[in-house]
Amino acid sequence: GQNIDQPTEMTATEGAIVQINCTYQTSGFNGLFWYQQHAGEAPTFLSYNVLDGLEEKGRFSSFLSRSKGYSYLLLKELQMKDSASYLCAVMDSNYQLIWGAGTKLIIKP
Amino acid sequence: GAVVSQHPSWVICKSGTSVKIECRSLDFQATTMFWYRQFPKQSLMLMATSNEGSKATYEQGVEKDKFLINHASLTLSTLTVTSAHPEDSSFYICSARDNGRESYNEQFFGPGTRLTVL
Numbered sequence: 358g359q360n361i362d363q364p365t366e367m368t369a370t371e372g373a374i375v376q377i378n379c380t381y382q383t384s385g386f387n388g389l390f391w392y393q394q395h396a397g398e399a400p401t402f403l404s405y406n407v408l409d410g411l412e413e414k415g416r417f418s419s420f421l422s423r424s425k426g427y428s429y430l431l432l433k434e435l436q437m438k439d440s441a442s443y444l445c446a447v448m449d450s451n452y453q454l455i456w457g458a459g460t461k462l463i464i465k466p
Numbered sequence: 467g468a469v470v471s472q473h474p475s476w477v478i479c480k481s482g483t484s485v486k487i488e489c490r491s492l493d494f495q496a497t498t499m500f501w502y503r504q505f506p507k508q509s510l511m512l513m514a515t516s517n518e519g520s521k522a523t524y525e526q527g528v529e530k531d532k533f534l535i536n537h538a539s540l541t542l543s544t545l546t547v548t549s550a551h552p553e554d555s556s557f558y559i560c561s562a563r564d565n566g567r568e569s570y571n572e573q574f575f576g577p578g579t580r581l582t583v584l
Contacts, residue, residue: 388571399559399575400510444509448571454500458509 359383361457363445368463369435377430377443377460385450391419391430392444394459400444403430432462440464469493470562472576479550480584486546487579489560495540496562500573501533504557516543540565550583557581 360382369375381389388407392400406412406421406428418431430443445457469492479485489499499516514535515523522535534546543562547554557580561573 390572392575397557397578397580399578401575402572405572452571453512453515454573456509456512 359447359449359455361445361447361455363443363457363460365458366461366463368465369432371435371437371464371466373435374431374433375435375462377432377445377462379428379430379445379457381426381428381445381447381455381457383447383449383455386423387448387450387452389419389421389428390446390448390454391417391428392446394442394444396441403443435464437464437466468564468572468574470560470574470576472558472560472579474579475577476580476582478582478584481551482549484546484548485550485581486544487558487560487581489543489545489562489576491541491562491564491574494562494564494566494574496543497540497565499537499543499560499562501535501543501545502559502561504559504578510559513545518543547581550581552583555581555583 363379391403393403394400404419411420416433421428442459442461444459446454471490473488497518501513502510503513504510512525513528516535516537518537524530537543557578559578561575
């Protein structure tokens with residue numbers, strides 16, 4: 358079967374750095390997405406990785422290792438507004454998104 | 467660019483009534499749109515893939531006669547929840563793929579519709 362695993366909840370301090378991991382097993386691979394979702398709102402796109410390596414975009418970076426079925430989202434200089442759920446999603450061979458359950462990130466002052 | 471709207475944002479209805487939710491791509495054409503449902507503290511669950519001009523493809527366990535999908539144009543897909551019951555109360559989110567970005571598989575999400583069935 359297809360499976361996306363990510364931690365349920367993480368806590369970090371304002372101004373610090375946090376890394377959210379995601380491991381996957383899917384039928385085919387056409388890229389991995391990270392989305393941010395605040396409570397009661399729709400997801401918003403953060404990053405897309407289809408090749409191995411690190412993609413940096415401002416305070417957020419995303420890493421992919423296809424051979425290991427592994428990705429992480431790195432958030433630097435954490436701000437209170439970063440408190441949200443972070444969803445890892447993999448596009449399979451049918452171009453369907455397979456979603457992880459999301460990681461709730463709690464930022465403390 | 468790549469904005470997706472949903473209407474209504476929230477709706478409260480009585481059990482047994484039908485509710486229609488619209489999903490529009492405002493500045494791009496979308497041959498393919500997706501309908502998701504999300505229960506509290508759970509991840510998105512794909513209900514169906516909506517294809518312009520053809521029948522929708524439903525995921526296993528989703529009743530196609532209860533959740534009617536119509537994708538009559540390249541910018542509009544509708545989801546009708548027929549004979550809604552309290553267990554249908556959920557957050558319904560649509561997304562769309564930009565035809566002009568076939569090489570990039572990003573889905574653009576609408577703001578979601580919160581349905582409460584009394």
